[in-house]
Amino acid sequence: MRGAVIYGAHDVRAEELPMPKILEPTDVILRLSATCVCGSDLWPFRGIAKIERPTPFGHEYCGIVEEVGRDVRSVKRGQFAVGSFFASDNTCPHCKLGYQTSCAHRQLVGGAQAQYLRVPLADGTLVATAEMPSKDHIPSLLAASDVLGTGWFAADAANVKPGATVAVVGDGAVGLLGVLSAKQLGAERIIAMSRHDARQKLAREFGATDIVTERGDDGVARIKELTKGIGADSVLECVGTNESMHQAIGACRPGGYVSYVGVPHGVTLEGADLFFRHVHLHGGPAPVRRYLPTLIDLILKDRIQPGKVFDTTMPLDRVADAYRAMDERRAIKVLLQP
C-alpha cells in the first residue's frame, strides 16, 4: 500500500509500505476514505520536534472496516468508522470521566497518512456510523477525527456557555473549528484573532462576530477594548506557543476560562502571574472520543460543515506538497485522497 513516511525536517515521502496486520485481537484494519495533514505534523516537518528514524506519519482518519480482530464487538467488516489519534479502552477510570486521551492503556495511532491503518483497542476507539455516509460528508467526518474534536474540546474546556463572549487565539483549522464549536455551544460574541483573509472569511462563516488582527500585548489590549475593559469570558488557545498562551491568559476576564489544546512548545507559566490573573486553565490532548458520537450526529444531520477547513485536496502521493502548502500557509488544511 501507499503511505507517508517522515525522514526529517522538510522531508516527507509517499512510499510503498507493507500492509498493516491485525496484531492484537482488539485491533481493526481500516481502509481509509480520507486522511490529512495536521498542524501538529508541522512541528517535526519544521525540525522543531526531532525525528529519530523514518516514521510512517499521520493520525487523522476515517474509513471502512476491512478486518476485525477476534475480540472486537462494536464494529463490523464493511462499516464506516471514525477514530482519534489516541486509541483508548473507553472503560478505565480516566475514560469513564471522559478523558480518553489519558486512558490507562492509550496508544498513539500513527501512520494514518496511508491507504490502510491498524487501529488498536478498536471497541474503545472507533465510532461507526449506522449507514454508509455520502461522499459529501467524508471531509467533515475526517475533521471530527481530530481538528473538530479538538476545537470542540477547546470550547468545552473554556466553559463556553450560551450568551458568552469568546476569544479564539489561532486561525488554523483547530482555531476555526473552535469558532464553530463556540457558536454551537451558544456563544453570543466570538472574537477570532487572525490576520489572514481566507481564514477570517471562514471564521466569519463559522460564527465569528469580530476579527482582531493585532497580536501579543496589542491583541490583548484590543480584546479588552472590545469587551469594555473586562476581557472575554472564555478564551480558546489553539496555537501552543508561549506568546499565544500569554495572549490567551491576558485576554481572559478574572474568573474566566482559558483552554489550551495545541501541544505547548516552549510555554512557561509563572505561578505568581497566573495567580493574580484569576483565570481557570484547562487543556491537554483533546479527548475526541468523548465527543465523537455528538459530532458525527451533527455532521450527518447537516447541522455543521467542519469539512470546510479543507481548502485543498490532493492525492496521497502528493503528501510532500501538502506539507509544504500548510507550512507556507497557502492551505488551511489539506485533505489527502488515499
Added chain:
Amino acid sequence: MRGAVIYGAHDVRAEELPMPKILEPTDVILRLSATCVCGSDLWPFRGIAKIERPTPFGHEYCGIVEEVGRDVRSVKRGQFAVGSFFASDNTCPHCKLGYQTSCAHRQLVGGAQAQYLRVPLADGTLVATAEMPSKDHIPSLLAASDVLGTGWFAADAANVKPGATVAVVGDGAVGLLGVLSAKQLGAERIIAMSRHDARQKLAREFGATDIVTERGDDGVARIKELTKGIGADSVLECVGTNESMHQAIGACRPGGYVSYVGVPHGVTLEGADLFFRHVHLHGGPAPVRRYLPTLIDLILKDRIQPGKVFDTTMPLDRVADAYRAMDERRAIKVLLQP
C-alpha cells in the same frame, strides 16, 4: 492606639500609632474584636518578601463599627462586621462574577493587627451580623475573614462535589480549613498531607479520613496508592511553593481539579508537562467576600468551628512572639487580642 509594624526580616513591633480616620465617604472605622497573624505574613517576616519601609501590618479582622463615612449604607455604628483583605466595591463586573479580589477598584486592607482599622469601600467589603455575636463565636468569625474564606475557595475552585476524593497539600490554617470546607461540600474521602501531630489531629477533627506524611514524589506515589492508581478528584494546594504545586498537580487524576490559594513563590509551570497532566487549574487571591454570608451563617448556627485553628491566643502587644511561634511552627495560628 496600639498596632503592629513590620520593620524587616524577623522584626515586628507593637507600637503606639495614630488612630485611623475616615478618608473617603465610603470608609468605615472598625474597633477590632480580634485579629491574627497570617501564614502569608511569614514571607516578609522570613525576609523572602522585601519590606521597603516600616509598615503597619495584618489583614484579618472583625469588629464593631465605630464610625461610618457619609456614603456608607449597609453597616451602622455599633454593628459587628467581618471583612476581607481586599476591599471591593462588589458592583463591578468582576465582583458580580464573584471575583471581588479582582475588583476593578480593589484596595489592599493593611494594618489590621491593631486596635482600630480603616476599611475602604465598606458597603462592598463588610458583612454585618444581625445581632452582636457571642464571645465564643469571635475566633470563628475572625477565621472567616481570611483563612476559612481561602480554604473554602480552595475547595470550591477544586470543584469538590459530594462523594469526591480530595487531597489537601499543606497543613497550615488554610489547608486545615480546606479540609473542613471539603467536608462541608460533601467530600467522601479527604486526604490531608501533614507530618505534624497537632495538625493531623485537627485535620481529622475537621473531616480528614486519611493522613499522608510523605512529600514530593513520595507523597504523590502515596496518594496514587490510596486511590487505586487514579489520583484524587480534587487537590487543594495551600502552600505556594514550587514543590507543593507540583505535588498537587501530580496527585490529581486526569480530568481532575487543582486549586491553588497561597501566593506562589518561585512557582514555574512547564506548558507541555501541564498539558499531558490533563488537570483543571484555578486559583488566585480568594474572593472571600463571595463566601462571607454563607460562612458567617454556618458559624452562627454552630455548624462549623473554624476558630479551632487558633491554638494560641496572645495580647496584641506580644505580636512579635506570635510571629515567632508561627514561624517556628509552635503555633498553627495565633489570635491577637487588641
